Amino acid sequence: MRKTIFTLLVVLSSIGIASATTPNKIVIPDIEGYKTLKGDFHIHTVFSDASVWPTTRVQEAIWEGLDVIAITDHVDSRLQKQIKNGLFDADKCDRNRSFKIAKNAAGKQLLVIHGGEISRGMPPGHWNCLFVSDCNKICTAAEQFDDDDFKAAQAGLKEAHAQGGFTMWNHPNWEKQAPNETIWWKEHEKLYKAGYMQGIEVYNKFCGYSPEAHKWALERNITMFANSDCHTPFFYMIDYLNGQHRPVTLVFAKERTEEAVRDALEHGRTAAYAEEMVYGREDMLRPLFEACVKVENVKFTDKQISFTLVNKSCIPIRLRKAAGSEKYYYVRNYELRPFETIKITVRPLLVDNKSQKFDTDSVDVNFIAETFQIGPDTPLPVVLHFNK
Ligand SMILES: [Zn+2]
Ligand SMILES: [Zn+2]
Numbered sequence: 001m002r003k004t005i006f007t008l009l010v011v012l013s014s015i016g017i018a019s020a021t022t023p024n025k026i027v028i029p030d031i032e033g034y035k036t037l038k039g040d041f042h043i044h045t046v047f048s049d050a051s052v053w054p055t056t057r058v059q060e061a062i063w064e065g066l067d068v069i070a071i072t073d074h075v076d077s078r079l080q081k082q083i084k085n086g087l088f089d090a091d092k093c094d095r096n097r098s099f100k101i102a103k104n105a106a107g108k109q110l111l112v113i114h115g116g117e118i119s120r121g122m123p124p125g126h127w128n129c130l131f132v133s134d135c136n137k138i139c140t141a142a143e144q145f146d147d148d149d150f151k152a153a154q155a156g157l158k159e160a161h162a163q164g165g166f167t168m169w170n171h172p173n174w175e176k177q178a179p180n181e182t183i184w185w186k187e188h189e190k191l192y193k194a195g196y197m198q199g200i201e202v203y204n205k206f207c208g209y210s211p212e213a214h215k216w217a218l219e220r221n222i223t224m225f226a227n228s229d230c231h232t233p234f235f236y237m238i239d240y241l242n243g244q245h246r247p248v249t250l251v252f253a254k255e256r257t258e259e260a261v262r263d264a265l266e267h268g269r270t271a272a273y274a275e276e277m278v279y280g281r282e283d284m285l286r287p288l289f290e291a292c293v294k295v296e297n298v299k300f301t302d303k304q305i306s307f308t309l310v311n312k313s314c315i316p317i318r319l320r321k322a323a324g325s326e327k328y329y330y331v332r333n334y335e336l337r338p339f340e341t342i343k344i345t346v347r348p349l350l351v352d353n354k355s356q357k358f359d360t361d362s363v364d365v366n367f368i369a370e371t372f373q374i375g376p377d378t379p380l381p382v383v384l385h386f387n388k
Helices: 002-015 054-063 077-084 097-106 135-143 149-162 186-193 211-220 258-266 282-292
Strands: 035-043 068-071 111-119 126-130 166-169 199-204 223-227 248-253 270-274 277-279 293-300 305-311 317-321 333-336 341-348 362-375 378-387
Touching: 035 111, 035 126, 035 199, 035 223, 035 258, 054 068, 054 097, 068 097, 097 111, 111 135, 111 149, 111 258, 126 149, 135 149, 149 166, 149 186, 166 258, 199 211, 199 270, 211 223, 211 362, 223 270, 248 258, 270 282, 282 293, 282 362, 282 378, 293 378, 305 333, 305 378, 333 341, 341 362
Parallel strands: 035 068, 068 111, 166 199, 199 223, 277 362
Antiparallel strands: 035 248, 111 126, 126 166, 223 248, 248 270, 270 277, 293 305, 305 341, 317 333, 317 362, 362 378
């Protein structure tokens, strides 16, 4: 018996211990023409002001089924705290180290993007630089203007772009920097015109959803993100056992490569998925909705249409009857929970309490999808079209 246990232990240690089951995996189907990748582009480690080693960030992301992460430690001020605390030597301080450790740990299981966060007062606030090659240089560029937040950020962003970076405005609604309202300052206009505002956080775990950011992204063609901005281990932030997961940026990419992720970000092919809601542009959310919700088992008779809706995703779908279907009656509100199938029956309005026949061979059943927001307070309209 003892020998068996010993053998078992040897076998277990040689194959490594299998990772624990993820209670609420993020499952979202591909859309037509693109793979749906799950990304978190705002992640901190002990190499700035978080409590977690980069390797753990990689394990957390793989455990949750993500495809891509960016390590975005603060390139400037916050690292100084760690130096002061004696965790790192100022002269050996390499701001690319967290990325290198994470990239090495990830192997081929996860795409890891080299990034860094420029953290300045508002305006212009905090900015993530993605796809960069040297965060030390970004820090040096910004530090030349340490007493001027705008100039410092501008110089850091300029350096990030010289490295071929993609840059974005983080948490524009952070209450510390936007205590009463979320403002697009004239400084943001300048950075936008310079081509630096390629992305914006429509959702950040600490600040929640920003309708202003959503609106600006639509008006100015800025790529939308939902990110965690994690500073603690994820089990501190996310109640996995109660079905939560981290916010993710859905990236609609031609393939699962860094280049394809970059291409998707540059062309705005993303959606922000957080707190069981999806925020984005209609041209992305419509194909996503169509990939998630399938209409099956249609039966169109003289007096009724019945069909099933199947949710192929982990996103709860809330549907509400919308204008355009006044001639028909059906239940006005549906909730299609993750992976659930529901049956819907549509009938012509009763006349004198008697059931009627359809007076047409083609029927539109109109809904709005409340969990798919294509603008602030603007749910996605959905028309299910049936022909006899
Ligand atoms: Zn920040
Ligand atoms: Zn951050």
